[in-house]
Amino acid sequence: MKTGLGFLVSALRCEIDELEQLAHTCALVVTIGRLVHALQRERGISNVLLVSGGMRFAAQRATQVAESQALAQAVREAFDALDSQGRRPGNGARLFSRIAWVLPGLNALPELRHRVGALSLDAAASTTAFSKLIAGLLAVVFEAADGATNPEISRRLVAMFNFMQGKELAGQERACGASAFASGRNDSARQQQWLHLIDSQEHCFELFAEFSDAGPAELWRSIQPPAQMAELERLRRIACAAPSGVALDTELSQSWFDCCTRRIDGMQAVEERLATALRELCEQKTAQARAELQAHEALLGSAADGPDAAQAFSLFLEAPATAVEATPAPATYGRQLERSILDMVQEQSRRLQAMSDELDTVRAALNERKLVERAKGLLMAHRRISEEEAHKMLRQTAMNQNRRLIEVAESVLTMAELLPSDIPR
């Protein structure tokens, strides 16, 4: 029969298992981040190629495609590695399901590239295809962040996910602005979409700043020098504050693209910093838990069968529950070993409770996205529309009513309670 101390050791082993799995998950997230960056560049280059009728960026594209291919291969290997580790705690099923969803997208890349090379689809269709694939990859990152069971690591993953999402929105903004300036005019529909991209982007970076530790947050501030931001804001203002349909200076096209690209490439540096911090944190947490396990196991070897029944009675059943910060029992108490085992149990249980509380807080930041997804699903079912249409409907309502997307999603979900019960919730 296992003793109390034996179960303490089991509890620690569970923690170590989870930390080791988390380390693999974090490595996957970092690899996905690099692929997303490559795909974002390939999306931009492909656009220029298509818009220029194949005249520009053919060489750059070849280099970029090779890089994307190598990184896609790395992501596939990371998927396989994740699977070969067997049982995963908590959200394993959801994580694998997201991977199952995104893999056909990776399989579709060669055909997409073939059509881009043959100029047989237009820039908008190419952008949509790349963006859909990137969204699928980010959904895997989201699930990884949602499944983390250590609050400090979860906190960094939430920062990372929001940064990646913000970066993708910045990429979409670059594309949106590029076609506005290139076409020489803007209209109110695109202006609205553009402003929405700015808003959502800023919200992501706020969440990033809230959950990141100091290093990456500091780097992020430093790579946005005021002069560069002033230029970005000036170009945004020119395009978005102009009355609908007014002509735009097509000469600004290159300035816009360069300004956005400098910013987005800088983001990649922040992401790499986040990745390093994440890896170090995983290593540190695992080392810490291992050291504790070793100490416990040594004690387990020496403690024989633990306190005898009379001692257990006094310790467990007579002792008042000790206050969290109570001073330790005086050394003259005469049964240090047994008391220290019970203290260890209390200490561990308090630590686990604190971790669980902290985790709830961090995860709340992910709930927003979940609520929006749920509202979308509801609209899709109720109005028999596609996901894109549902998203557009939510966004449009938010813009019309000057409310945040999450507020509209919450209204939709509340309303659903009042709908007939044959509507799936």
Place this chain on the structure above:
Amino acid sequence: MKTGLGFLVSALRCEIDELEQLAHTCALVVTIGRLVHALQRERGISNVLLVSGGMRFAAQRATQVAESQALAQAVREAFDALDSQGRRPGNGARLFSRIAWVLPGLNALPELRHRVGALSLDAAASTTAFSKLIAGLLAVVFEAADGATNPEISRRLVAMFNFMQGKELAGQERACGASAFASGRNDSARQQQWLHLIDSQEHCFELFAEFSDAGPAELWRSIQPPAQMAELERLRRIACAAPSGVALDTELSQSWFDCCTRRIDGMQAVEERLATALRELCEQKTAQARAELQAHEALLGSAADGPDAAQAFSLFLEAPATAVEATPAPATYGRQLERSILDMVQEQSRRLQAMSDELDTVRAALNERKLVERAKGLLMAHRRISEEEAHKMLRQTAMNQNRRLIEVAESVLTMAELLPSDIPR
């Protein structure tokens, strides 16, 4: 390289692993329920023995002790079995930590019994010791309910935990009333405590009714015939509505004990029904997931490498996201197999999302207890008092202000935000 369908299969395997672990957890919960029932009886019998100076219930006690011992052994074996299954998803560390905490209490039982037999401790001390052990066992059940990852099973475990908790409160009420009637008087402190036991008990049974399926809830209503409830309420009223210090008819002592005992023994039948329903549900869910896995694996064998790149392109990147309830693609579409794989991914991902949403809802019912625990920990740290004292303080405040315990706990936690930062949260 694994295909999308391969990862679908991995996702299903994760689900099956978790269901199998859940089945073991449920078996543990049922075993703990039986031990708690035995310990509740032993607590009552020990009380009578101690109050009667060893004159009454000596034979009953011997029988009851033997039963408790056998069940404690079964619980220890279930603990060990749980541990030998290795890695546990999600809250494994917390579950093992709760077990580590309760094991010294089980070790202390022989010494407790020795002192009861020697009449060397009083009824109140014996009751406290048994109650502390039972609370530790219920904390294991709580953790088991909190860690369940299948919403339907989680729902039943929440019903079960609340029923067990309500039953324990009913047991404490029996003891409280028994000593009031036996002593021939009641005072306002005991009246307040008594009314609190009734309130908390009713709250537990409400939660049970909310989360239980129809069978056990119906049984619970049927074992509380109006005549019996009227008698219970009459005795409660006599003792609790009387002015403080007024004499009570000691003749009512036996009626009170019998009335409560009939009710509590009836609860045991409900608990057994809950246990059966839980086991059946686990079996059914596992069988269902296994059948689905088999179907997927068969498909995996026949599907070779899945759709080729051109098909993947059309399916993943060109297809609009299908609405949840969209009609299936017409049969003339010509690539049923590949489409059906993508449909399966979408279908599974929707199912997992719905499960996760439902799980959040069910778990919210457990948050109440967590908030109260957190508020207690805060008071313990801040005022350097014991857990019992902290609980009493919360309860007293709730009674004084005529508020629910959870409301007081929330106020304490809100207040903590305003306290100096050196206070641990």
